[in-house]
Amino acid sequence: MAPHDQPQVAVVAFGQSDHLRTTDELSEVEMLMPVLHEVLAATGLKTSDIGFTCSGSSDYLAGRAFSFTMALDGVGAWPPISESHVETDGAWALYEAWVKLRTGEADTALVYSYGKSSPGSVRDVLTRQLDPYYVAPLWPDSVALAALQAQALIDAGETDEPALAAVASRSRTAAATNPHAQLRGAVEQGEYAVRPLRTGDCPPVGDGAAAVVLATGNRARELCERPAWIRGIDHRIEAHGLGVRDLTDSPSTRLAAERAGLFERPVDTAELHAPFTSQEVVLRRALRLADDVTVNPSGGALAANPMMAAGLIRIGEAAARIHRGASDRAVAHATSGPCLQQNLVAVLEGEARA
C-alpha cells in the first residue's frame, strides 16, 4: 500500500440547516435545498461540474421506501450524474465519496444528508434497527440502551452523574455561539429520562440537513483558501449484541483512529458524535484526547442531533474550523447503531499558514 500515491482529498465547503424540533412546513427536499445551494455557491460549482455525488438518509425516518429519490430530483441530476447513496449517516456517504476520489475517477464530490425525526417517535423508530428476531420485538428504545451504557460506565468508576452534567453544560454553553444549533446556552439537567440519564444528558430530537464538497489536490486549492485535508479516514463496526460488548469501551473507534493516523500527532480540536453525555466519556478515552483538546466547540450532538446528518456535521464543523484558521489538525467522529456500535474517524489538517 502506498497511500501517498493516491490523490489527496480535502473538504472545501460545508453547509448545514438550522436544526429545529419540528419542520412541519418543509419536506426533506425543501430542508435540504438551501444547504446544497450554500455549498455550491461557496465553491462556485454547479451540479453539472461535480464529479461524484453521494448522500446518506434513512427510509425509516421518512416513512417510505426509496425516499432518497425525491432529494435526487431536487439536486437536479440532469444531465445524468455519477451518484450513489448509503442508508446511514452522511459521514459514510463522505467515506464512499473519498474512496471514489482516491481512484482518480473524479476530482470533486458533493456529499449531503438529512433526516426528519419530528414526524414520528425516533425512540420507537430506532428500536427497528435491532436484531429483528430476539431484540426488536421487545422495543428497547435508544435512551434506555444509552442508559445501560451510562450505568456500566458509572459502575466501572469511569464517570459519575456530576461529570456527565458537566459535559452537558459545556456542550450547550459552546452551542450558544452556533447559530444552527437546536439547544443553545444553559439547559437544565432535568428529571431522569432513564436512570442514570437525565433529560440534559440526552440529545434533542430534531430535523436537519448538511452538505459538504470534497475536492482533490490543486482543485481543492482553487476552490478553497485553506482546504481541510483528509489525512486519514477509517470506520469499523462491532458486534450487534450488547451482551457480547464491553459498553465502557469503544474498540472500533480506537482501531478506526489508529488506521486514520490520529495517534501520529496531537490534534487541537475534536468534533465527536456523542448523542449522550456518557458516550463522550467513552470516545475521549478511545481517541486518547488530551485535556487541552477543544471538544465539540459546535455544541456537538447534545446541541443538535439530526439523524443521518449529525455525523457528517461533525466532519463539516471540524473542517470549517480549519477553513477559518481556528484549527490546524482536528479529529471528527461519527457513529451509527446502538451504544456506539459503528464508528468512523477522520483526521483533518490545514496547511501551515504563512
Add this chain to the structure above:
Amino acid sequence: MPKEPVAVVGVGQTKHVAARRDVSIAGLVREAAQAALLDAELTWADVDAVVVGKAPDFFEGVMMPELYLADALGAVGKPMLRVHTAGSVGGSTALVAANLVAARVHGTVLTLAFEKQSESNAMWGLSLPVPFQQPLLAGAGGFFAPHVRAYMRRTGAPDTVGSLVAYKDRRNALRNPYAHLHEQDITLEKVQASPMLWDPIRYSETCPSSDGACAMILTDRAGAARAPRPPAWMHGGAMRSEPTLFAGKDFVSPQAGKDCAADVYRQAGIADPRREIDAVEMYVPFSWYEPMWLENLGFAEEGEGWKLTESGVTELDGDLPVNMSGGVLSTNPIGASGMIRFAEAALQVRGLAGEHQVDGARRALGHAYGGGSQFFAMWLVGAEPPTG
C-alpha cells in the same frame, strides 16, 4: 498512479425461493458469503472490509439491517458499508466494493446483496402513503407498463416479443440450479395464455418475489495471483442517475442508461458492443425490457432491439446471449438482483457458469437499474486482466 486492477475470485449465491423459512436473514446472507469464500478458497480472516446492499429496509421491516448482520458477515472489527440505490443497488454495491480495491484502500473485500421478501410484504413496503406526492398504487408493473406500450408504439414491435423473452429466460433458468422458478413444462403457448396483469404485461412476463442472497470476493492483483480458479477482471464500471420526474425524461430509453453504458465501454476500450461483448446479464424484471435495454445499451440501433430478440440472437445459443441464468424474470430477490447480474457475468468469463455457460465467453456485461428507470449500475468483466 493508475488504479489497482480489480478481480472477482469468489462468487456465491443461495438457492433462490419464494420463502426461506429455514433460515433467518443472518442465516441467508451467511450462506451466500460462505459459498463465495469457498469458491475463492479464503477464510473470513482474509476479508478486509464488507460492503452490503439491499433494496428498501421496509421489505424486511428492519432499519439498517447491516448493523444486526455485522456478526453473521464476519465484519466485527472491520469496515462495513451499506449501499442503497433502489433496484440498481446490487450493482452499485459491487462497484463501491470494487472502488475500495481500485483505490488501494483494501486488498480483499466481501460484497453481498440480499432480499428476504418473505419476512414482510414488498407491495406494502412500496405503497406507504406520502403526503403531496403521487401514490404508486399499481405496484412496479403499473408504473412500467405504459413505458412498454410507448416502446411498442415507437418501434412498431409486434406484441409477441415479450412472450419470447419470458419463454427464453424461463428455459434458461432450468439450467441454473440457483434460479427460483424452475418451470419444467414451460411452453410459449403457456406464456401467451397467462393472464394479462398490466396490459401489455402478462403474468408469465413478470418477475417472481424471491428470498435470496449473492456474494462476491473482490481482490487486487496479488489476490488474483493466489486465486485457485480463474478470476474475472473488471474492465469498466459506472453508475449514473437522473431525476425520476421531469419533462425531458425518456422513460423508454433513459439518458442515464446510455451514459452509463458509454462510460463502461470507454473504460473497457469497447467500440462496438454488439461484436465485442460475448454475453449479457441485464436487469429485465418485465420481459419487454430486454429489447428496450438492447437499444439503451447500444447493442441495437433505436427501434431495432426487438428484432434481435425475435431472430433468436439473445437465446442461450445465439450470437449475443442475454440472461443465460434465467435473469430477473426467473429470480428476483430485489436487493440482490443487480449483484446476481454482475456475478453471473463474472461466472461466464471465468468459465464457471455450469449448464448455462456460453462457450468461449471472454467479455460479459452485468447491468442493473432501479427507481423509475433512473438509477443505473454496470460493469464489464473479462477473462484477461485489463491492459495498461
